[in-house]
Amino acid sequence: MEITPYYQKDIECLHCKNKFKSTKIRSKFIKVESHETDFQPIYQNKDINPLLYNVFVCEHCGFSFTDDFTKYFAPGLKEIIKEKISTNWIPRSYGDVRTTQDGITTYKLGILCGTLKKEKFVSIAGLALRTAWLYRIMENKEDENRFLEIARDRYSDSYSSEDYNGTQMSETRIIYMIAELSRRIGDRELATRYFSKVIEKQSTSIEPKLIEMAKERWQEMRG
Numbered sequence: 001m002e003i004t005p006y007y008q009k010d011i012e013c014l015h016c017k018n019k020f021k022s023t024k025i026r027s028k029f030i031k032v033e034s035h036e037t038d039f040q041p042i043y044q045n046k047d048i049n050p051l052l053y054n055v056f057v058c059e060h061c062g063f064s065f066t067d068d069f070t071k072y073f074a075p076g077l078k079e080i081i082k083e084k085i086s087t088n089w090i091p092r093s094y095g096d097v098r099t100t101q102d103g104i105t106t107y108k109l110g111i112l113c114g115t116l117k118k119e120k121f122v123s124i125a126g127l128a129l130r131t132a133w134l135y136r137i138m139e140n141k142e143d144e145n146r147f148l149e150i151a152r153d154r155y156s157d158s159y160s161s162e163d164y165n166g167t168q169m170s171e172t173r174i175i176y177m178i179a180e181l182s183r184r185i186g187d188r189e190l191a192t193r194y195f196s197k198v199i200e201k202q203s204t205s206i207e208p209k210l211i212e213m214a215k216e217r218w219q220e221m222r223g
């Protein structure tokens with residue numbers, strides 16, 4: 001029997017606790033060919049995009065989340081989510097294979113739910129960044145830039161509140177992302193300022209690759 005790239009995973013909703021299925025891609029089918037300068041992975045097989053399956057959408061209550069979301073709901077938040085999301089939710093499933101447009105819809109739901117639930121800025125930034133990447137695949141520059149700007153602003157919030165502590169994102173990487181996303185949306189002033197901040201860290205940083213990337217972008221901007 002031929003193994004398909006897809007499998008179904010059982011998920012329990014963080015909000016209503018009901019169970020539903022969500023599609024995932026087997027790791028052996030995921031091969032990254034290269035990365036863009038904002039770390040968008042370019043996959044060898046263009047027909048299978050694992051980015052489409054990061055957000056779990058509860059078909060029962062509409063709550064949408066990723067593995068990064070915490071299980072904890074601050075007092076009152078469940079009621080807010082019920083009022084803003086669940087009461088308007090028309091039960092529908094995003095559990096099957098998703099189109100790029102489906103993927104975008106699930107990320108927008110994830111951003112909305114994550115913001116209501118007060119997830120970390122760094123998590124919201126990651127969701128907005130991935131939304132932008134999906135628009136990039138669709139060659140929709142306007143919406144790509146709109147979400148790059150949201151991602152940039154949330155990375156800035158994360159940088160000032162230091163909520164990236166304890167995540168996979170280092171301070172240097174947050175600063176690089178603020179710079180690179182600013183460059184991409186044409187905010188040269190902030191891009192220059194933040195690329196300089198990355199380069200200033202070259203004697204102390206344990207991420208020489210990031211420093212090199214910042215120098216390259218900075219040179220490109222001057223050239």
Ligand SMILES: [Zn+2]
Nearest residue numbers: 013016058061
């Ligand atoms: Zn639910």
